[in-house]
Amino acid sequence: MKYLLSLLTFIILSTSTSLWAQTPDRSQLQDKIRALRSELKSYEDQLLSPSPADVEADANFLGRPQSRLIRLLPREIFDKPERMTVRGGGAYYSFKRLTHEYGYGSDIELHQDEFSVGFAGANYGMITVLDAATIESVTMDHPVARYLAAHKPPVKLLDARVEQGRTREGITSDGVFYSRRAPAIVGKTYLLRSIDYDTSDVLVCFQARRKDDDGSWILAWRVLEEYEKPTLERATEEK
Numbered sequence: 001m002k003y004l005l006s007l008l009t010f011i012i013l014s015t016s017t018s019l020w021a022q023t024p025d026r027s028q029l030q031d032k033i034r035a036l037r038s039e040l041k042s043y044e045d046q047l048l049s050p051s052p053a054d055v056e057a058d059a060n061f062l063g064r065p066q067s068r069l070i071r072l073l074p075r076e077i078f079d080k081p082e083r084m085t086v087r088g089g090g091a092y093y094s095f096k097r098l099t100h101e102y103g104y105g106s107d108i109e110l111h112q113d114e115f116s117v118g119f120a121g122a123n124y125g126m127i128t129v130l131d132a133a134t135i136e137s138v139t140m141d142h143p144v145a146r147y148l149a150a151h152k153p154p155v156k157l158l159d160a161r162v163e164q165g166r167t168r169e170g171i172t173s174d175g176v177f178y179s180r181r182a183p184a185i186v187g188k189t190y191l192l193r194s195i196d197y198d199t200s201d202v203l204v205c206f207q208a209r210r211k212d213d214d215g216s217w218i219l220a221w222r223v224l225e226e227y228e229k230p231t232l233e234r235a236t237e238e239k
Contacts (some may be wrong), residue, residue, distance in 0.1 A: 017042065030225040041083060048073070048090050048100055050218050054209065058220055068098075072110035074215040090216075092119075095223060096200035104173040106203060107194035110217055115208075116181045117194050122232060123158040124167050126151075126178040133189050135207040135220055143177055145224060148193040148203055151231040160197070160232060184208050184217055191224075201227040 024032070050069040061067055070093055079089030088102025088109075095107045111117045117125030127143060140149060154160045170179040182190060189207045194200070208216070208220035 004215060037085075044084060044086055044090070047084075048086070054218050058209070061220055064136075064222065067220070069209075070100075070219050070221065071212075072100075072108070072217050072219060074113075075109060075111040077215055092201070094193070095202050095204050095221065096226070105196050105199040107200075107204070108192065108206075110184065113184045113211075114181050115184055115190065115192075117192055118164065118167065118180050118195045121195045121197065122164065123194075124158055124160065124164040124191060125173070126167050127180065127182040127190055127192045128176055128178045129185070130181055130189045130191060135222065136187050137204050138189065138191070140224055142191075143174070144191050145203065145205075146171060147176070148178075148191055149225060151193060153195045153197075155199060155231065155233050157232050170233065173201075178229070184211070186210055195230055197230050197232050199229065199232050203227075 027087060033049040038235050050070055052197050054069055055062065058069055062069065063168065071090075072093060073084070073090035075089055076092035077089075078084050079091055084090055086100055089104070090100050091110050092106040093100055093108050094105040103120070106119055107117060109119065115127055119128055128148075130138065130142075130144060133142065138145060140146070154163060167180045170177055172178075186208055189205065192202075192204045192206065193236040194202055194204070195203070202223055204221055205224055206219045209218040209220050211217050
């Protein structure tokens with residue numbers, strides 16, 4: 001009996017030692033995590049990219065300077081930790097930094113089949129739908145482009161807040177409605193001015209090419225003008 005107990009103890013200790021020896025050390029675990037993150041990012045990049053068919057169909061457009069295609073994912077579906085690791089769920093995009101990652105100069109958002117602009121701090125912007133124009137035909141001579149280009153971002157915080165309120169309510173000028181939101185409509189062309197303090201200020205023309213089965217939208221876009229980085233005056237403490 002004593003022999004059997006000793007043998008059983010030896011087997012248990014040997015097995016435990018063997019299993020422990022097979023367990024990866026912390027350095028190996030970190031390497032595995034990095035590899036898995038890299039693999040996951042690769043899959044997310046594919047999910048965020050337009051399809052090869054989209055790229056082929058827009059080959060002529062993409063041959064123009066600063067002309068690109070992007071896919072936006074609907075925030076209400078994909079902005080969840082179990083769906084996407086990219087911050088914002090692929091619903092945002094920066095036309096300056098060419099990234100979907102929210103918080104890096106984000107200029108546009110897709111939510112509930114609406115496009116919007118101006119998301120954090122004093123940042124704001126305007127979007128309008130061009131009823132009778134194509135993305136290829138719009139230039140800085142277009143009257144709507146001239147109106148948006150003439151806008152001067154305020155340098156005082158209170159004034160910027162006023163502009164946020166105006167764009168939230170919507171502005172009508174010469175029969176054209178400008179707002180921070182616009183409905184996503186297949187085939188429609190839009191002009192967008194996005195003012196992101198301390199980051200970027202861009203005027204972009206984009207067209208909603210199509211809506212995919214998962215609720216995502218394919219946009220063709222090009223930069224019409226890029227302005228000097230806007231800044232706000234910092235309040236000074238009174239002595």
